[in-house]
Amino acid sequence: MKHDEPPPVISPAEEASPPCQVACPLHTDVRGYVAAIARGDFEEGYAIAREPNPLIYVCSHVCAHPCEEECRRNQVDEPVSIAALKRFVAERHDLSLGHGPSKPAVEPKNQRVAIIGAGPAGLTAAYDLARMGYPVTIFEALPEPGGMLRVGLPKYRLPREIIDIDIKGILEAGVELKTNVRIGQDLTISELKAQGYEAIFIGIGAQQSRTLRIEGMDLDGVLLGVDFLRDVNQGKPVKLGKKVLVIGGGNVAVDVARSAVRVGNLGDEREVHMICLECREEMPAHEWEIIEAQREGIVLHPSLGPNRILGRDGKVVGLETIVCESVFDSEGRFNPSFVCNTESVIEGDTVILAIGQASDLSFIHPEDGIELTPRRTIKVDPDTLATTAPGIFAGGEVISGPGSVVGSMALGRRAAISIDAYLRGENLAKLRFAEPQKLGELPQKTVEKIKPLIREPMPLLPLEERAFNYREVELGYTPAMAMRAAHRCLTCGGGAYVDTGKCAACLTCVRVCPYDVPVIKDGAAFIDPTQCQACGVCASECPAKAITMKLYSEDQLYQEIEALFATAPASNPEPFIVGFCCLYCAYAGDEWAESVRAQLPPNVRTLDVFCTSRIDIQHLLRAFELGADGVFVAGCVGEECRHTDKAVNRIQGKVQFVKEVLNQVGLGGDRLALYNIPSAEWGTVPRIAQEMAERVRTLGTNPL
Amino acid sequence: MKAGSNLEKVLTAGYFAATGELGPPQSADTAVIEKKAGYLKGYVDAVNITDCQTAVVRMSSMAVAVMLLRLGLEPTMQMTCRDRNRIAIQSDLLGAAALGIKNLLCLTGDHQVFGNHPTAKNVFDLDSMQLLSMVKGLRDDRRFQCGDEVKGPEPRFFIGAAANPFADPFDFRPYRLAKKAKAGADFIQTQIVFNVPKFREYMKRVVDLGVHEQCYILAGVAPIKSFGAARYMATKVPGMDVPDEIVQRMKATPKEKQAEEGIKVCVEVIQQVREIPGVAGVHIMAIEWEESVAEITAQAGLLPRPAV
Amino acid sequence: MIIAEQKPLDEIKSMIADYQKVLILGCGTCVTICFAGGEKEVGALASALRMATRLDGQNKEFIEATVQRQCEYEFNEEVADLIEEADVVLSLACGIGVQTMNEQFPNKLTLPGLNTAFLGQPVEQGVWDERCQACGDCVLYLTGGICPIARCSKSLLNGPCGGSQNGKCEVNPEIDCAWQLIYDRLQALDRLDLMMEVKPAKDWSTSRDGGPRKIVREDLRLTFVEEKQS
Structure with a gap:
């Protein structure tokens, strides 16, 4: 996150970030890690994804992935499966290599910082501050860190060992953790100050279920959602009947309902119902969560308000509901209106309320100087997250109300930056955070030129294996699946950029672009990043070398070529063959670059490119x-190219040219071959390599 | 009389003219010229001497023309713009006139890529139209191209030009002929006519423009020696229009009779074009087959040639 | 635009045979656009020459640079250090650039890596057609905007000659007959009258035939005022 002063002047489009990155509260370089996965550089993908995210393992399982909603592939077909790809790199990551980037070389600082609450906000703030060199201590009320991650989220969504991985990484960054310390009870804020903590971050979350003021709340069998989840997650005994009625339509309500299905392993003997004010379409829970709930047999009762809880002998026997015709009034405020005389009863022996959460702010004393809002959240400066008490900051759900994991993390990060500024004595009033500018939507003419690609489906645990246990439902991608999924990325904003000083306005880019993006503007080529599809054909054709690809540039390919020779086997009797392979179409099925490379003899090396259009004569x-x-180039046949047939035609010309040069040089053009592989034959790189080796053997070794 | 040549006299007297053609050798051989002249003498009114035709180096057109004069034939010296600029051309014209040459055919000339020196630099300082103007200016205005006066006897030529009725654009061809007449052409020799209907249409337009009254138009004709030659001319020679029926007729003829048939075709063409209004004669291009001219002219009833 | 193409590699090899350190100097204007001497071509030629000379057992060094316009001193000055360092310069500019270099750096020989071909138009990607012969006396107003000097094989002013067939030139069926094009255009414009007049012999003195040409605009010369004052 940038905090410049004055706010940076961002030129339109050129500096705009991909929508996925902008949508992510942490501004994760999604495009970067997806591209790395597309190349089979899975560790590189992990490194990029982990860089801003100390809870990458947690997020890889439970992130609400707003990135996918913003993905511009939605305009063409379906979003890139970003969440699944993050999980893929996290799961594949070799933890012996460490959790994340090594600690930057910073001057250790001596101002101590206290973090209250080991949830996503507190953990992120602590991690960031520790990396800045501050001694940081987290105070956590519960025996184990994680906050709602541990006690709120069901295990079938987030296995607990996953949380432990991230916590370990955070603690290794130099964060001190004190559990079983409840601020307000074991220690007050004043005492923290007295102990020498110069800054305090409050990140206690929103862990109190809101209740209803309706008849029957005191009946046996009425439970509160957060408490229920906490007990289930902590392995405490939970008293649950056989017909459970969950009130609420949000994500927590779904978690409650799906957990209720699993408690006690009763199978079909337990019915779980969800009752919510909102109509089905307006239910606030994520759609995919609702669908999974329904698959697990949970019955939805939308557009119903709880009227009273019915009891007999002090025990719940049902819920009287009333039809709700609208939830919000004309001004958008929560103000449900009900239809008279529509009362009906849903029988049940347990009612769980999951209608929202609030923070328990009882630990704040007037002398702390921390003002609250009428909504019972802590009042903060929206930019700096400073509370009204000097040196005390707050972030996460305690200021935002219930939100996403990644949203809370972002607030923790922002607080860390503010705390650093505060401790360095900067004027906080001047600290402003600039949000990155988002790349615009794809114009329709571009959408029409982009070929749709099927979204790689996520393998799921079979239904019959899930309902009665806490095993995770999503099984994760195989490497080949991950690469296919990553290949769908449009590389938004990662495409061609023009050095106008070099551009001769020769119109080559204008003519070769399969998407008709470049234009000549003010005497030089202009390639609108909003439209560019990063095929790279313009860069490889530009006679002035004025065009560079932002992601995986031509220079990087040169470096990869050099690197490949640096590790070439010395004095090998076999001909040394270099293959340029199109990532989109040289591999097939369950193979990917790495697996193919493993099959190749040491005298054959391949370099992967995002379409052969990226290769230039040099x-x-x-x-x-x-x-x-x-040397061979393995690409597709024209009409099967991801970027229309123009791209393939270009490599044909380039290969022809280089063959001619080789003839003139005296090496012989036959040493170079282009293979246009039809999709039915994808995956034949080893055979091509073999064939090429045979052919070259008759030509003799390169005398150079 | 503009130059007083035999050809000019034949045409102005209203006779149906017949001219021949002689290609100089690619050597300094005089005997072959004498031999070819022998085939032509008495059968035609004048003989064209080509100027390095198809851009192949041959004996100078002027030199051969002088030899013909000595042998008692009337030459028509051909002059192209390919190899000479306006200075060289005018110089040669003064010399040719001094040596007694009276007919001059003005041509742009074949491009050197067709010849045996394709790497040569060409000149094309003038085109045929401008050459005609220049020759006419020398004769009628007694002025060089630059405007200077010719002090002393001016070169006087009966000025000829070529026309190809079969080249494109067809609609423009009659107008281009008119331009040549306007530029100074006294007589025209056309590309070889095989496609008589098309030539007839062309001549109709020429007559409509009144060009036949400004210059004498001689239709080009030629005997075909074999089926192979017919096919070659039909497919390989730019600007040549050989109807398929003639190619087929040659093909249907036994090989040993093909030469005879070719002469017959030529005679038929002569007889047909003679009936076309505006045609003042024929130019028989029996290149490398000069001995056929006697028979062609005899069969076509063109003999004896008038003595004027 | 000036259209050029690279000389055959063997010819370039023999030109640089006596030199060890060669600066390959591209030009960022016309020859970049016609894919003959821009930065990309400089790189490709350097690569080819490194290979070719090594195959010949030589160990030459090739330096690569490209200036914006090699026909201007100021741009060349930017790479003066590299020029100084090199034994010889292999220019991938047009003949103008090569001569500018030789004039500007008299102690260093600059060799031509290109054949400067003609003044032409990029009619499609990868195809360039000659359009102007720089005759110095433009006749396009008489010919429907199609130049017979550059585009007629015989530079006729009173075409088309008898070799025009199906719109093509007798010299080469790849060449359009310029006069057919002129005829068609003038016909479309209803200006065939322009073809009816016999156009007189051309004044070639403004063309190359008049010797090397020069244009001087006294008003633009920086010495202009001073000269008038002195």
């Missing part, structure tokens, strides 16, 4: 110059 020449005995 790349091919360079490989020969460095001593390749043979």
